[in-house]
């Protein structure tokens with residue numbers, strides 16, 4: 001059937017909002033012509049009835065769905081530990097009690113994948129205990145024996161043992177499963193185990209896990225290890241950044257701690273500052289275990305900078321000594337060395353007295369005295385404060401008063417408080433690398449399709465020069481690649497967060513879904529580690545740059561002609577080969593210069609880059625051409641700082657019966673309090689349970705970027721899906737009345 005152009009145009013217009021815009025725009029021009037205006041008004045009225053009528057029932061339903069979705073039910077997947085507000089964990093809004101994926105552990109078949117392999121578990125239980133230390137009341141240390149099973153995420157119920165996060169248990173024997181883990185759920189699916197690893201140098205207990213369990217689940221072997229059992233026995237598991245750097249087998253960032261005092265700041269009890277993380281390539285280190293070399297290397301990765309006028313140094317130093325990130329606790333070091341020795345063939349653990357002595361000889365105070373730098377001129381610091389987006393929170397915290405800070409009341413005059421440090425990541429987006437570019441060209445020439453360099457991990461260049469004079473970069477012979485070696489780097493640099501050195505697939509690059517699990521892990525151990533956050537962000541940005549290289553022949557006929565010419569030029573393929581082998585050599589430059597005139601190298605799919613921003617403009621113009629000028633501007637300004645969901649997501653999940661799973665009325669009362677005195681909730685013994693004052697909330701938000709981002713994302717998705725009826729996920733437009741709330745299709 002032939003459709004006339006006019007008919008086609010009418011269809012285009014009636015399927016968009018442009019018709020209503022066209023009529024309503026006439027209104028303004030007809031002010032002086034009463035008859036035409038009346039006609040136009042009636043046209044617009046008809047348009048409104050036709051295109052813009054939403055019944056009161058539908059409106060109520062939209063708001064109801066929005067409210068339902070906004071009230072986040074905090075669930076943790078029993079099989080993998082993810083706490084994802086976007087996942088309904090089998091619940092649907094219409095039947096809130098429906099529990100499709102609430103699994104009763106007693107109901108699953110014997111030797112189900114969710115069960116722990118019996119032989120391996122028996123071997124694990126037979127292993128000798130690990131000796132660990134905890135601080136006692138006299139300032140010394142108390143020794144205690146920790147069974148190996150305490151480090152694993154598992155639950156024993158009666159005679160059966162399950163690969164389940166203990167915190168995620170509901171009513172003692174049920175768990176919910178996330179979307180990923182519940183896919184294809186079957187209570188009778190038996191575990192497929194690998195052969196036992198008995199006889200190897202270290203028993204990895206591989207046969208405890210099941211190779212047919214869902215990817216990322218504990219049962220599959222992705223067990224980040226349990227810290228809560230140790231914590232409940234009084235062992236300190238909140239490893240500081242300096243402690244982690246000290247024990248790391250690979251270091252991949254430098255951190256600058258900057259403490260600031262000037263002007264009004266000087267009189268305040270709590271100073272502010274920044275911890276600036278500068279990620280660099282992971283570098284394996286040659287010294288082994290704990291010792292002077294390790295201590296010196298750890299300090300070399302940390303720089304301390306004081307900003308303040310003359311005469312302020314002692315106050316700044318006092319504050320810096322209290323920075324949590326710079327603690328070196330002998331018992332924490334001893335315990336981590338013990339785990340490394342017993343589980344991962346680490347070097348023998350020195351005596352605790354030896355550790356105490358060594359730390360005394362290389363104390364933070366001495367390091368500050370010899371190495372900290374001072375900046376007396378505060379002009380730069382002052383100039384950047386109000387304009388820098390990243391300072392928003394510290395800026396707010398800076399102008400809040402001490403009386404707003406519950407801790408400030410408690411310290412005596414002259415006594416210091418730890419400074420409030422706002423974390424900042426410092427890295428630049430790398431340009432596309434020559435070899436990724438060549439790979440794109442090669443794919444185009446050889447396969448004829450647009451090339452993509454994602455499967456082409458960039459070979460790390462030989463040892464790069466240390467570029468900054470002031471910061472000494474630790475560069476050694478073996479630089480770990482962050483594609484296939486990425487899990488290895490994480491275990492080496494962030495070992496204390498993953499005591500079992502499990503959780504990632506060895507020798508494989510880390511998929512995006514895995515990062516989601518990591519940063520939404522129920523106890524926030526990863527989300528609260530800023531160095532890891534910045535490392536991951538930097539890595540993903542660099543990978544995106546390489547992934548986005550794609551070459552396409554331009555759509556001009558001359559370009560295709562040129563391209564054909566190249567293909568029949570035997571010399572070119574040899575040159576391309578040579579270029580691949582030496583991406584920095586003259587052959588590479590020649591190849592690129594020969595093709596650059598007639599192919600497009602795309603960069604607009606690199607996120608966070610200037611090319612992406614430029615690409616957005618083209619998209620907007622295309623939308624405008626397709627749908628006509630927009631007639632509505634919707635603006636939403638979500639608040640993450642005072643958002644109950646953000647605060648709950650930023651708080652480690654400890655079980656179904658406590659905050660943040662439950663929302664007690666005193667928490668909401670403190671959050672909604674009008675006066676400073678109303679904004680803290682206290683327990684019977686006077687200790688503060690919820691500090692919801694402005695300073696605490698601003699700092700909490702600054703320290704919980706993951707919780708804020710996920711809450712933001714959730715809120716915007718909720719507004720779009722339920723209030724406006726637009727959704728990226730829904731591909732066809734079902735009637736409002738037939739939609740579910742939430743984000744499941």
Ligand SMILES: [Zn+2]
Pocket residue numbers: 077078079080081082177178179180181182217
């Ligand atoms: Zn799961």
